[in-house]
Amino acid sequence: MFHLALFENTLDFFVKGGVFMALLLVCSFVALTVILLRSFALRRRAVIPALIEKEINKIRPGSEPEHLRHLIQDDMSPLSRIVEVAVRPYNATKQETLEVVQSRARQEIVRLESGLFILEIVVGIAPLLGLLGAVTGLVKVFGNIGSGVMSTTDLKGIAGGIGEALSTTIVGLAIAIPALVAYTYFSRRVERLAVEMESLLTDLIEKIFQTNRGQETFAPEGESLEGAAR
Secondary structure (H helix, E strand, C coil), X not given: CXXXXXXXXXXXXXXXXXXXXXXXXXXXXXHHHHHHHHHHHCCHHHHXXXXXXXXXXXXXXXXXXHHHHHHHCCCCCHXXXXXXXXXXXXXXXXXXXXXXXXXXXXXXXXXXXXXXHHHHHHHHHHHHHHHXXXXXXXXXXXXXXXXXXXXXXXXXXXXXXXXXXHHHHHHHHHHHHHHHHHHHHHHHHHHHHHHHHHHHHHHHHHHHCCCCCCCCEECCCCCCHHHHHC
């Protein structure tokens, strides 16, 4: 009976919040969906596969990265997509390779950050929706008092009306705080993964172009790397 009464009170709590409570529940669902999807997508092994990382570290300066090319063929991780540009057998200088790799890296970082702007929006609008719901509820309470529907001596009714009005503020803050924590965590995680990928790719390019320091081209066959990236 206690659990049933608790459920009814909770349901009543959300129902009395009105349209603003419904909007807040939509915000909470969206935020939770983004958090779950980003938690899955930003796992380290999904962004920087251990096998690819190990192979990059194993490559000897000046050697051809044939085994690395083979590994990244069936891998769709962000690191593999960037490495694929770096090890293409095109006639390109070290500077050209760095520029194209940086361009591809920016694209992958944008992909990693996809969805985070939604959390940022939720962090901003959830408290405002809660505040708007509270103000609307208070206007209704004082409007009832002014019109004589509710007596000024009915303290219990007034307190209950104010409590219902403030319910949206509580829910708005309860949504915004976890969303802010998640947004900050994911932003820092993307930065950390980007730094790790940058370190690996810098090391890889240095090894590839270390064969002949007087000759800056890599795999002198085919078209230019810049043309292939378009």
